[in-house]
Amino acid sequence: MGVPRYSGKFGAAQAERLLWRAAFGPRPGEAKDLAKLGLAKAVHSLTRTSGAPKLSGPEPRDQDGYPIAPFDAWGHDILWWLDRMVRTDQPHVERMALIWHDWFATGDVGSQKLGVDQKVMLRQKAMGSFDELLRAVTVDPAMLIWLSGNENTKYAPNENYGREVMELFTLGVSDGTSPYTETDVREQARALTGWTNDWDDTLGYVNFHFDASLHDKKSKTIFGQTGMWDWEDSCRLVLEHPAHAPYFVNRLWRHFIPTAPSASTLSALVTLYRDSGRKIRPVVESILMHPDLYTGQRLVKPPVVFIVGMLKARRRYIDTDAWAWITDLAGQQPFAPPNVSGWDETRWLDTSTFQGRWTAVAQMVEPEAIADDGNYPDPKEDAKEALDRALAYWHRPRLSTPTKNRLISFGNDVEGAITADWERKTYRALRQNALRLLIATSPDQETS
Numbered sequence: 039m040g041v042p043r044y045s046g047k048f049g050a051a052q053a054e055r056l057l058w059r060a061a062f063g064p065r066p067g068e069a070k071d072l073a074k075l076g077l078a079k080a081v082h083s084l085t086r087t088s089g090a091p092k093l094s095g096p097e098p099r100d101q102d103g104y105p106i107a108p109f110d111a112w113g114h115d116i117l118w119w120l121d122r123m124v125r126t127d128q129p130h131v132e133r134m135a136l137i138w139h140d141w142f143a144t145g146d147v148g149s150q151k152l153g154v155d156q157k158v159m160l161r162q163k164a165m166g167s168f169d170e171l172l173r174a175v176t177v178d179p180a181m182l183i184w185l186s187g188n189e190n191t192k193y194a195p196n197e198n199y200g201r202e203v204m205e206l207f208t209l210g211v212s213d214g215t216s217p218y219t220e221t222d223v224r225e226q227a228r229a230l231t232g233w234t235n236d237w238d239d240t241l242g243y244v245n246f247h248f249d250a251s252l253h254d255k256k257s258k259t260i261f262g263q264t265g266m267w268d269w270e271d272s273c274r275l276v277l278e279h280p281a282h283a284p285y286f287v288n289r290l291w292r293h294f295i296p297t298a299p300s301a302s303t304l305s306a307l308v309t310l311y312r313d314s315g316r317k318i319r320p321v322v323e324s325i326l327m328h329p330d331l332y333t334g335q336r337l338v339k340p341p342v343v344f345i346v347g348m349l350k351a352r353r354r355y356i357d358t359d360a361w362a363w364i365t366d367l368a369g370q371q372p373f374a375p376p377n378v379s380g381w382d383e384t385r386w387l388d389t390s391t392f393q394g395r396w397t398a399v400a401q402m403v404e405p406e407a408i409a410d411d412g413n414y415p416d417p418k419e420d421a422k423e424a425l426d427r428a429l430a431y432w433h434r435p436r437l438s439t440p441t442k443n444r445l446i447s448f449g450n451d452v453e454g455a456i457t458a459d460w461e462r463k464t465y466r467a468l469r470q471n472a473l474r475l476l477i478a479t480s481p482d483q484e485t486s
Contacts (some may be wrong), residue, residue: 041306041324044332048077051436052332058339058486059294060084060326061129063347066433081326084130085165085319091132093125098356106356109151113362116372119157120365121356123346134164134322136342137293139372142175142207143380146373147183149242153373156180165319168286172207172273179246182233185378188246190231192254200226200272202378208276210285217281218261225258226276229267277316283308290321292383295330296337303328336485338386341368345398348478351432352402360401368394387484399478407471414463414470421449424466428473437482445476 046052054069061084064072072080098106098121100114108118123132138160147153156178163171175181176199182188190196201223209217232253236245248269258267260275267275276282287307291299299307307321314320325331339347342365349355365371369391370381385391408414419427425445429435437445452469456462477483 039302039306041310041327042303042329043324043327044077044329046329046332048080048332049073052077053080054436055332055486056080056084056326057129058343058347059331059337061133062123062343063339063350063486065350065353077327081323085323085326087128087131091122091126091128093122094127095125095355096357097121101358101360106359108154111359113359115150115154116362116365117356117359118154119372120342120346120349120361123342124349124355131161131164133343134318135161136340136372137290138164138171138175140293140375140380141289142181143375143378144178144180144184145375145377147180147243149180149183150373152180152183152243157372165322166317168316168318169273169277171318172203172277173270175207176203176230176269176273177233177246177248179235179243182235182246183243187230187233188235188243190227190233191252192228192231193252195224195227195231195254197223197227200224200230203272204276206379208285209279209281217279222260225260225267226272228254228256228258229260229272230269232269283311283316286316287311287321291325294322294325294337295328296335297330299328299330303330338383338485340381340383340386341365341370341391341394341398342372344368344395344484348399348402351435354402358401361398364394364398364401366394367391367397392479395484396475396479399475402478403471403474408467410464410467412460412463414467417462417466419466421446421453424449424469424473428470428477431474432477435477435483437477437480441480441482445473445480448476449473 050070050073053073054064057064057069057072060081072083075083098117100106106114106117108115123129126132135157139157142160144153144156159174159178163174176187181199185199185202186196187199190199203226204218204222205211232248232250234247234249234252235243238244253268255266257264260267260272261279263275265271284304287304288299291307307324310324311317311321345361345365345368362371366374369386375381416423425442429437449469452465456465
């Protein structure tokens with residue numbers, strides 16, 4: 039049997055969920071337009087892009103109006119990437135690059151340029167074959183530094199990448215009996231020897247290259263197979279391991295759907311992946327058309343997705359470097375994953391990271407706050423009208439009935455606090471500002 043495909047209604051609500059799961063949410067009116075294409079064409083419009091992405095809108099700048107310097111100024115590499123997410127006409131490709139950044143988590147390597155270069159590579163390889171992606175990551179300069187691949191020689195094999203390429207990138211954690219042993223880790227390290235770089239006192243790390251004299255040319259045994267294995271063989275052997283395809287499908291699935299796939303769906307996706315020659319796009323498209331995406335539980339939006347989606351909803355662009363530290367406060371700062379395992383998606387919303395989301399919304403709405411100077415345009419506005427005005431500010435996002443009722447109740451509480459004529463306009467202005475913030479931080483908008 040093939041992979042199940044969603045066959046229900048594909049309207050604006052379903053298109054909106056697709057855009058949040060596969061990209062960074064819709065611009066105003068985009069979900070309605072996407073729904074007109076139908077499920078398959080809508081998915082393909084996101085996944086089957088060609089040529090270089092086009093960026094629309096003003097160039098990114100800091101709060102003083104200066105252009106950003108992604109290679110030099112702190113946090114400007116983050117602004118560079120957020121800007122790409124906001125302005126690109128290929129949002130799914132950018133979302134996949136973010137997923138691969140989490141998958142092949144690489145932190146600060148002392149060079150913002152190398153970090154940016156890696157993200158460009160992840161974007162270029164985002165939807166091709168996983169084989170090509172893994173090979174590119176293995177010899178990527180930032181990864182070579184991050185997991186000591188540039189210090190791995192026949193004289194002193196370093197196991198960092200040899201372990202993580204199996205445990206985190208391709209096979210999963212070993213349970214002691216499968217899918218690999220400590221001997222496999224040591225042998226992988228030997229196979230991966232030989233990559234190095236030069237150092238320039240002005241430029242830093244330069245000239246990353248393979249030095250055959252540093253490579254262990256002796257025989258190695260990996261997964262019971264013996265040969266004169268090198269770094270390319272190391273990549274090939276882990277991808278040919280029977281544990282790889284199920285690991286790949288399960289991990290990729292979790293980025294789009296919060297509940298585990300059924301046994302039959304997992305089997306069908308594994309077969310699709312293997313039969314395609316380990317291509318990424320067919321698996322992603324099948325996941326994005328699966329019934330579980332449209333009928334299953336809601337998914338907490340990753341912090342970066344939440345922030346970028348909010349910027350797109352308001353048609354705002356990168357105009358302050360505050361977003362660099364706010365992403366950290368919200369729990370997902372690009373270029374700075376907490377460790378080589380990447381981010382813990384189960385902690386996207388907790389008492390700590392929620393403060394970051396609240397701060398992000400405040401950063402968004404405060405510059406446009408309505409002054410409480412007694413000039414509010416509608417001094418007779420009731421709670422329902424106030425909510426309608428606030429929803430219009432966000433271009434009418436979908437809210438559940440319980441959320442709407444709770445916001446109306448809050449609006450009525452404000453009404454009840456008005457005891458003097460001067461408070462009518464002032465309190466209603468404050469209420470409108472609060473509603474804008476409360477809508478964006480509601481459970482309906484934190485999830486998709």
